[in-house]
Amino acid sequence: MTIRVLYGTESGNSEMIAEDVAIVLEQHGTVAVADLQDTDPGSLSPADLYIIICSTYGEGELPASAQPFVDRLVELRPQLDGVHYAIFGLGDSGYADSYSKGSEYLAARLDSLGAVRVGEYGRHDAAGFDDASEIATEWVRGIITVRAAA
Amino acid sequence: MSELVWGVKASLRSYVSDSEGRIETPLHRTGDGSFVFPAAGDGRFSGEVRFIAHGGMMDFRICDPALEEREGNTILTIDGDGGRIDLATARPTQREGRLELALTRAGAGHFGDFYPTGGALDDLTITMAAAVRRDTIAIVGSGPAGCYTAQALRRARPEAEVVIIERLPVPYGLVRYGIAADHQGTKNVTKQFDRLFERDGVQFVGNVEIGRDVTIERLRTLFDAVVIATGLPGDRPLGLPGESLPGVHGSGEFTRHVNGHPDDASARYELGSDVVVIGAGNVAIDIVRLLLQGVEERAGSDIHPHTEATTLSGTIDRITLVSRSPVSEARCDAAMVKELGRVPGVAFVVDGDAPEAGPPVAQAIRELTARPVDDARLTVSLRFGASPVAVLGEASVSGVEVSTPDGGYTVIPATAVITAIGFTPATPSDSVSADAEPDGGLFAAGWAHFGPRGALPDARNDGKRAAAAVDSYLASLFLAVQREGIAALRADLPSPAVDFSHWRRVDAEERAAASPGRVRRKFLTSEELLIAGGYALTASPVTERNSA
Structure with a gap:
């Protein structure tokens, strides 16, 4: 099994968090980090675990680097039964009605194709004072615990 | 010590052996028959190869090859009977250190017009065994465009010397002074940029103003590449x-x-x-x-x-x-x-x-x-x-x-x-140069490059673009002289620059001084920003006031 950390970003924050999360995950197995825009949705495999870090832009839209992935996902409609993923969304609750909507949209598309979300839905709110990397690394430790117990 | 590895021309080597001629050389040869010319400094290499056939009727000599930069072109020269001969023009290929060669008119003549002008010779490769040349890059402006450019450059060239020069004593340009004061979440992009200076070895050189402390021309002499990322401070x-x-x-x-x-x-x-x-x-x-x-x-x-x-x-x-x-x-x-x-x-x-x-x-x-x-x-x-x-x-x-x-x-x-x-340029040096080609190592990124549009994601995209342009430019420079970089710049400066640890002290002071309901209280003058970080001002009015 490879733990694949995928990120969707515009300003680079999700990429930075993906790198930090990968450092934690390296204690638990083989880890590969990739931008969602460089990931083929048809390649998602039940043999791997996917950790997705995704921000939100504008009116709750996907960040630019997640958009082509989701476009292809909608177009290809790959069978994702048995594909396990965990997701961490970044947003700003200052924009109440769009807060973290980008990652939620991506998760809904994956779910509709049969993928299974594992563990807590991770979130970071840029309007607060928490450090996104600290929240995300703590969250991913929880994901590993959940997976180990499964 | 570097060396030049070159087979001259594979078809010539075959021709000589097929016609029962001989290749005379004291040089070491690689597995594929290439000759290894050891470096003699300044792009010159030493050693001789002779291709002899037909009982000496054919005798082509390649002696002490050298690579010279002339008006933006690289020329391969060799020693001839009457002085140096411009044998071929050399152009970089996708592979770093590998050059493709095309015969000059004189080069074709050297081979008895056996090959046409413009005809290809074997590619030659310069290998750097030790004392690798260090790339030096100065980015002017520590706002988003400058920092994103540094981020992408650091990924492309982990060993390069990358310095960010900033006019103010503190970094981050429009992140600190442009993004609205109530959008602190957006300002958190500095957590990415902090890593450049704290973990990735990019140097912050603050309190250094182009024009006041150093000229662009001097920077271009000291660094292989200079990236202008000074934004557009003027109001249209x-x-x-x-x-x-x-x-x-x-x-x-x-x-x-x-x-x-x-x-x-x-x-x-x-x-x-x-x-x-x-x-x-x-x-x-x-x-x-x-x-x-x-x-x-x-x-x-x-x-x-x-x-x-x-x-x-x-x-x-x-x-x-x-x-x-x-x-x-x-x-x-x-x-x-x-x-x-x-x-x-x-x-x-x-x-x-x-x-x-x-x-x-x-x-x-x-x-x-x-x-x-x-x-x-x-x-x-x-x-x-x-x-x-x-x-x-x-x-x-x-x-x-x-x-x-x-x-x-x-x-x-x-x-x-x-x-x-x-926004517009405030001074001629802020000029927008959207279509400018890289000119001898001078580049632009962000608003200084594409004009006053867009936000952080656009700065990131343009920083990546600029870094890729710098990266491919640096790939063509492996023969160039080692530039002196930041050490020589520091020696030039009329007063010392401030580094990233200075900013860390200012940052801590500002946060500690925040009034209720505020996350920080900024120092409002350059003098205060310098003093807060522990910078010793000499003979300034502020110092006098403090001692009074």
Whole structure:
């Protein structure tokens, strides 16, 4: 099994968090980090675990680097039964009605194709004072615990 | 020690052996028959190869090859009987250190016109065994474009010397002084940039101003590549009569003031009761929001209490936003408009071209006006499709005359005007060079490259583009002399630069000094920013005052 950390970003924050999360995950197995825009949705495999870090832009839209992935996902409609993923969304609750909507949209598309979300839905709110990397690394430790117990 | 590995021409080697000739050389040969010429310094290599056939009738000599840079071209020369011969032109290939060769006229003659002018020789490879050349890159400006460029360059060239030169004693440009003071979440992008300096070995060289402390020409001598990422600090003028009246301000200058930028923090603004904001982009919306906020909405921001007291203290009864474009073409984001609507005690009215349907931003504007407000403490009037034609006033501004969609004219009373219609170079060195090709190692990134559009994601994309351009330029430089880089620059500087640890101390001081409801209290002058970080100022008025 490879733990694949995928990120969707515009300003680079999700990429930075993906790198930090990968450092934690390296204690638990083989880890590969990739931008969602460089990931083929048809390649998602039940043999791997996917950790997705995704921000939100504008009116709750996907960040630019997640958009082509989701476009292809909608177009290809790959069978994702048995594909396990965990997701961490970044947003700003200052924009109440769009807060973290980008990652939620991506998760809904994956779910509709049969993928299974594992563990807590991770979130970071840029309007607060928490450090996104600290929240995300703590969250991913929880994901590993959940997976180990499964 | 580097060496030049070159087979001269495979077909020539076969020809010599097929015709029972011989190749005479003392040089070491590689597995594929190439000759290894050891370096003799400055792009020169030593050793001789002779291709002899037909009982000496054919005798081609390749002796002491050298690579010379001439007017942007690389020429392979060899020793001939009557002096150096320009044998071939050399061009870099995809593989670093590998050059493809084409015979010059003289080169073809050297081979007895056996091969045509322009004909290919074998590629040659320069290998660097030790004492690898170190790339040196200076980025001017530590705002988003400069930092994103450094980030992408660091990934492409982990060993390169990358320095970011900043005029102010503190980093981050528009992140600190442009992004609105109440958008602290957006400012968190600095956590990415902090890593450049704290983990990735990029050097912050602050308090160094191009023109004052060092010239661009000198930087270009000291560094292989120089990236201009100084943004566009000037406010685009309206080009209308009356715009130089007292009370008319540019959005850049005003935003710097509200953000406590040393250039503009001490300016005084008497905004009065009726503020007209010209423009309808996100910068204009930022300004409207900061002006209409009450004390509660500013909680969590880093607006300086003095700025709040003198500039944002609630004298305003009416803010009028004037936009030439119709509401359906408003350039601001719907999310920014919705944010305006969350400020309590503000009534919104849309004059003129009222929105019916249209894009999300038009709907967001309609929702603003639909909101019931009791006891509004101020009114925001949004006028779309209204072109300013003149700024009116005697001693200071008193109104803005606009043309209306129905072809008429009207005067909007104004005690102050803030123009938010874009940015321009403030000095010739800020010039936009969107189409400029890399010119001998000089590059541009961000607004200095593509103009005043977009936000952080655009700066990141352009930083990646600039870094890729620098990377491929550096790949062509492996023969060039080692540049002196930051060490020589430091020796040049009239007063010492400040480094990133200086910023860390300033940052801690500012956070510790924050008043209730604020995340920091900025130091408002360069002197204070220097002293707060522990910089020893000599013979400055501040030092004298402290010792008095």
